[in-house]
């Protein structure tokens with residue numbers, strides 16, 4: 001009986017050692033155990049013993065599971081593969097180092113190119129500024145050329161008129177010479193006669209025309225030129241009084257070039273032969289660059305006026 005109880009205790013101890021995880025209540029040895037109690041204890045051991053067997057079988061299964069299933073040839077193959085992979089790894093490392101070196105070199109090239117790009121942009125900016133300056137100069141020169149061309153056109157127009165007058169005078173000279181050589185009495189100047197017949201009044205060597213319509217300064221002058229004359233040049237007080245007698249607010253042949261007043265025959269206005277109205281010329285709007293006979297009832301009668309104003313006009317044709 002005592003040995004049986006010790007066997008049970010050993011079993012309990014084994015269960016604890018192999019770690020079934022189940023806890024059993026240890027049975028203290030007793031010197032006085034009744035046979036019925038012992039039978040009950042044995043009966044109560046059935047389940048722990050069954051559990052113990054299950055744990056044993058489980059451990060056996062685990063032991064089989066952790067045993068190496070690989071043969072030597074498989075291990076050798078694995079080692080070969082590992083060596084192969086290691087060599088590949090070394091090769092990759094070498095390529096990586098080479099690629100890093102190339103990347104570093106390329107980065108340096110990129111830095112150099114960026115530096116060159118910055119320098120090129122600075123040069124481009126400088127060149128653009130020079131281009132802007134040159135364009136500005138070009139526009140200014142074109143404007144000057146246009147202005148000069150306009151002046152040339154005016155001068156050409158004056159030249160044409162002068163040439164026409166010269167030709168007319170030459171014809172008159174030819175006629176007069178012919179008459180002189182024939183000993184005939186000189187008739188009245190045919191030019192004076194011709195224009196007086198057209199209604200042009202004569203005054204001290206000039207013939208005059210007063211328009212019956214109005215036009216701007218340039219068109220007025222063009223009309224005079226087409227008649228073999230030009231806008232009137234007022235040479236003195238007597239002539240100023242004469243043209244005032246027409247009682248017309250009319251253009252005369254005086255215009256401004258820059259800040260200088262010039263007559264259409266090219267002479268600069270003399271301050272001593274100027275008959276400006278009070279507070280004139282006042283250049284209103286900074287665009288009054290032509291002269292009209294405005295206050296014709298007053299001796300000081302001139303006014304500066306924009307060339308676009310429509311006025312009557314007075315032509316003068318010198319014949320002496």
Ligand SMILES: [Ca+2]
Pocket residue numbers: 206232233234235239316
């Ligand atoms: Ca005159």
Ligand SMILES: [Ca+2]
Pocket residue numbers: 280281282283284288303304305
């Ligand atoms: Ca004025």
